[in-house]
Amino acid sequence: MSEAAAAAGRPRDSRIDEAVLVATRELVAELGYADLTFRAIAQRAGTSVPAIRRRWASKAHLVHEAVYPTDAVGAPTGAADLRAEVRAVVERCLAIVGSPAGRRATPALMSEMMADHALEQELSARLLASGWESLAGRLAEASERGEARPDIDLGVFVEMVFGATLVAMVLRGHDAVDDAWVEGLVTAVVDGLRVR
Numbered sequence: 001m002s003e004a005a006a007a008a009g010r011p012r013d014s015r016i017d018e019a020v021l022v023a024t025r026e027l028v029a030e031l032g033y034a035d036l037t038f039r040a041i042a043q044r045a046g047t048s049v050p051a052i053r054r055r056w057a058s059k060a061h062l063v064h065e066a067v068y069p070t071d072a073v074g075a076p077t078g079a080a081d082l083r084a085e086v087r088a089v090v091e092r093c094l095a096i097v098g099s100p101a102g103r104r105a106t107p108a109l110m111s112e113m114m115a116d117h118a119l120e121q122e123l124s125a126r127l128l129a130s131g132w133e134s135l136a137g138r139l140a141e142a143s144e145r146g147e148a149r150p151d152i153d154l155g156v157f158v159e160m161v162f163g164a165t166l167v168a169m170v171l172r173g174h175d176a177v178d179d180a181w182v183e184g185l186v187t188a189v190v191d192g193l194r195v196r
Contacts, residue, residue, distance in 0.1 A: 019045040020062070024101075025101040027044060028063055028066070028104055029099070029100035033063065033107075033109070041062070060109060060112045063105050063108075063109060064109055064123045065126075066101065067099075068126075068127055069096075070129075081147075082147040082148055082190055083190050085139075085142065087186045090161055097166055098165070132154060135154065136154050148193040157189070160189055
């Protein structure tokens, strides 16, 4: 059976996808981005290199999906409180960027994206599709409650949180980005969002 016919007749096995993503997170944390290979990932995931190449266009695509999952902004807290929502986003961002895989993969991914405009657009679009609509809705609800301005720029909000977290990891180190730092960032973001 040809590969095209097999793909048309058989759905993609999500168990392979998950095994590859887990193996990628583990290996990029252990080896770093530069030394990560599809062969090593396939061996750990119990699959083949062709199976990985059918699913992901490049190592950057695979690592991006492994490190930055589709729930990057996290689920709603369920609390009708702007500060609680902002803190949840900051903590989720810290969990991703501050993870062993995030710390080793993010600088390399940024370098590849800066060198390849098409890749930058594709991976940025993937990340922006990962729950930002839900976050926008939560911020709109905060505005309706009178907690936040109605003209919040979602892109600037995301850049503030992810940018501050990434720079803090570089300048302070992982251990110094503690609860006091989280509280400071949450306060700064919430103060910027409040109705003046």
